Amino acid sequence: MIHARSCAQTPLYLTLLSCMLFGVFACGSGVTLDGDDWNTDTAREQDADDHLPDPADSWDDASDDTHTDADFQDIFEDDTSENPPEYPFENLPALYDPDLVHSPITPYVAQNLRAIVERNPDLHNDVFAKIGDSLTVNTGFLHCFASSPDLNTHPELRSTADYFRAGLADTTNPYVRESLAAGVGWSASKVLTAPSLLDAELSATSARYGLVMFGTNDIGDGSGNIHTYGANLLNIADQMIANGTIPVFTSIPPRADNPTADAAVPRFNAVARAVAQSRQIPFINLAQTWAEQPARGLLNDGIHLNSFQQGCNFNETGLQYGHNARNLATLEKLHRLHSLLDLDAPAPDLSSEPLHGDGSSSDPILIPSLPFVDSRNTGTGGQSVIDAYPGCNAAQNESGNEFIYRFQTEHPIRVRAFVIVRTPTDVDVHLLDHTATGAGCLARHDREVIYDLAPGTYHFALDTFVSANGNINSGEFLFILLEEEE
Secondary structure, three states: OOEEOOOOOOOHHHHHHHHHOOOHHHHHOOEEOOOOOOOOOOOOOOOHHHOOOOOOOOOOHHHHOOOOHHHHHHHHOOOOOOOOOOOOOOOOOOOOOOOOOEOOOOHHHHHHHHHHHHHOOOOEEEEEEEEEOHHHHOOOOOHHHHOOOOOOOOHHHHHHHHHHHOOOEOOEOOOOOOOOOEOOOOOHHHHOOOOOHHHHHHHHHOEEEEEEEOOHHHHOOOOOOHHHHHHHHHHHHHHHHHHOOEEEEEOOOOOOOOHHHHHHHHHHHHHHHHHHHHHOOOEEOOHHHHHOOHHHHEOOOOOOEOOOHHHOOOOOOHHHOHHHHHHHHHHHHHHHHHHHHOOOOOOOOOOOOOOOOOOOOOOOEEOOOOOEEEEEEOOOOOEOOOOOOHHHOOOOOOOOOEEEEEEEEOOOEEEEEEEEOOOOOOEEEEEEOOOOOHHHEEEEEOOEEEEEEOOEEEEEEEEEOEOOOOOEOOOEEEEEEEEOOO
């Protein structure tokens, strides 16, 4: 029988601050099992088409795998309750499937989004801000919606397109506004540098939503600092949430101009997904969509997205172009949010099964598949059992709290494990053998470990560094584990 642990019944915003923004998964998603066996096919996300009045996900092949309440029957077969809950994980944070275009809007996510709205109810629900680099400045992104685009292939989206066209972002509609928070060649740090261009744009537009895409310039020639990038995305998300603006993050396209930069794109996209999941805010993942398009959706320069008929043709031909696919996915996301927050539609997606394990050495968090992302906080959770890692000849004092993850592989694999933190947090990553002990340490680093694994069972310890003066540098971290291309 599964016993799910959830956060205390406190006001939602306080819960978000103390649990989600600083490690809600440590508070709300651990599940205790009898042993390590668990059913990964249980409680998968249901296609939004089954719930939204105007379904908008018909082009997402992954959403065809739908489930009914019968799928949950085995979870409760030993439950003595006569009336088990219809959706057993609805009070737990959602996990963001890396294979889906749209992150789920589960009951938990819906509640979170409504709480953000309550932070500033006077913002304009029919206005979004555009935040990003040249890919966002380009007129191929959303400008075509300022007129009456051909939505015959997606008539359910027409009312949403009209709704935002009527919105007033300062002096014009949000589709064509020249954003103060978007510019050619910009990286994520640009909008945060004082005086904040992000604040300026949100103040000028009173936007309820912010469409965020950074990363192409953060990668640069492939040597860009992913840790700085992750910290900046966290700051952007938190700044927008504090304003009552819902961040909508979007993955970045491939880089056909530079193989090293191209290899970094999945890592940067994983960080963007981790940030969105940690805040339970919307994420649009177009990585697979662009990968399957001719020329990978790019112009001849190998950096910028191409377009067909100004980006607003959504038939089979149009969706072979980068901006067209992005425009459709963005309108679909706005449609889902508008339906939920303005039309009071129910949360369109079922809650998925959470991660298993509480992060202790006796009950490690089980990593079900790669790519994997997670968010925890060693200041509010974890345990302090492993103080040193002699197996790695490491002299660092790691006596702060740690979280332990378990990863099993049936074939040889090279992995990249890295951690994103913000100053003054200092959480280090350690790769351990099957013993999950400091003596079983195979590799460690304060930021990143790349390692070739033979088939077997391994553990990752995300442990808090304690400085020479006794300062315990605990806090929030994002943990990302990917298969590394050789």
